[in-house]
Amino acid sequence: MRPQELNLLMIFDAIMTEGSITRAAEQLSLTQPAVSNALARMRAAWGEELFIKDGRNIQPTAFANNLWGQIQGPLGSLEHAINQSEFNPATAQRTFRISAADIFVEMIWGPLRKIIEQQAPGINIHAIPNRAVEAANVLKDAEAELAINRYTLSENVIRAEHLLKPKYVVLMRPDHPLANAPLSITDFANTDHLLVSITGDILGPSDQALRVLGLKRRVAMTVNNAANVPNILKNTDLICVLPSIALEQEIFTNKLVVLKSPIDTPPTPVSVIWHKRQDNDAGLQWIRRHIVAIIQQRVSSHDKKLGKYLLR
Numbered sequence: 630m631r632p633q634e635l636n637l638l639m640i641f642d643a644i645m646t647e648g649s650i651t652r653a654a655e656q657l658s659l660t661q662p663a664v665s666n667a668l669a670r671m672r673a674a675w676g677e678e679l680f681i682k683d684g685r686n687i688q689p690t691a692f693a694n695n696l697w698g699q700i701q702g703p704l705g706s707l708e709h710a711i712n713q714s715e716f717n718p719a720t721a722q723r724t725f726r727i728s729a730a731d732i733f734v735e736m737i738w739g740p741l742r743k744i745i746e747q748q749a750p751g752i753n754i755h756a757i758p759n760r761a762v763e764a765a766n767v768l769k770d771a772e773a774e775l776a777i778n779r780y781t782l783s784e785n786v787i788r789a790e791h792l793l794k795p796k797y798v799v800l801m802r803p804d805h806p807l808a809n810a811p812l813s814i815t816d817f818a819n820t821d822h823l824l825v826s827i828t829g830d831i832l833g834p835s836d837q838a839l840r841v842l843g844l845k846r847r848v849a850m851t852v853n854n855a856a857n858v859p860n861i862l863k864n865t866d867l868i869c870v871l872p873s874i875a876l877e878q879e880i881f882t883n884k885l886v887v888l889k890s891p892i893d894t895p896p897t898p899v900s901v902i903w904h905k906r907q908d909n910d911a912g913l914q915w916i917r918r919h920i921v922a923i924i925q926q927r928v929s930s931h932d933k934k935l936g937k938y939l940l941r
Contacts, residue, residue, distance in 0.1 A: 811891075838894050
């Protein structure tokens with residue numbers, strides 16, 4: 630590859646990353662006309678339109694998205710080979726994109742922002758949509774640098790660091806008919822359930838456990854966000870199986886009753902995952918280290934409190 634072609638790819642990567650010719654120029658310390666001229670050379674060299682105007686913004690074409698997915702890894706490897714250990718939180722100017730469900734955004738973002746304000750004021754953290762079944766693809770396609778998810782598949786290009794094992798419990802309103810005694814399997818199976826389903830699937834881990842026992846339950850209602858659960862449970866006879874840490878505020882303020890589940894629902898470990906091309910990224914290592922510490926502290930505090938509220 631000729632040096633000018635590599636230069637075009639670097640400018641193209643900056644435009645895709647920033648979503649703006651102006652911001653790309655600022656990142657590269659170039660003038661806006663220089664970046665626009667480079668974009669014209671890209672169209673001529675590659676024979677494809679790369680961006681279309683969308684009001685004041687630009688949107689990448691399918692060709693641009695496909696090309697970016699292919700060059701992110703090689704460009705990242707070149708950068709890390711040159712600057713493997715060059716990361717100073719105090720002076721770094723970086724944006725980290727993290728794929729995470731709402732529960733982890735709630736747990737991590739606040740404490741992480743405090744750390745950033747104190748140690749790394751130039752760091753940005755952007756949450757992107759969490760798609761559990763596509764967590765690895767989000768990293769492979771360079772849509773995010775990190776993903777926080779239940780990850781059990783073994784792929785040689787994906788790295789994972791354990792965060793927690795969720796503890797599944799049964800939640801209901803304090804004056805629910807089943808709230809004042811240990812929950813039997815029969816009552817559990819015969820009561821209408823609320824299910825949190827990010828994917829839209831109407832079957833959860835509890836259904837698999839019940840099937841082994843020759844039982845099934847009625848999922849009477851589903852939601853796609855755990856934040857919707859408290860208000861629904863407080864005003865209905867529905868019960869809900871969730872990791873206890875998802876609604877710890879409602880549990881620890883007695884707004885919801887938490888019972889031990891009568892069925893064994895093996896937890897799927899949650900990990901922070903990344904692509905191997907960023908193994909040596911010192912900045913990503915810094916972010917991961919703080920995320921793991923925040924989660925470990927939160928889980929430790931949660932587990933110490935939970936026993937006081939859990940009706941066995």
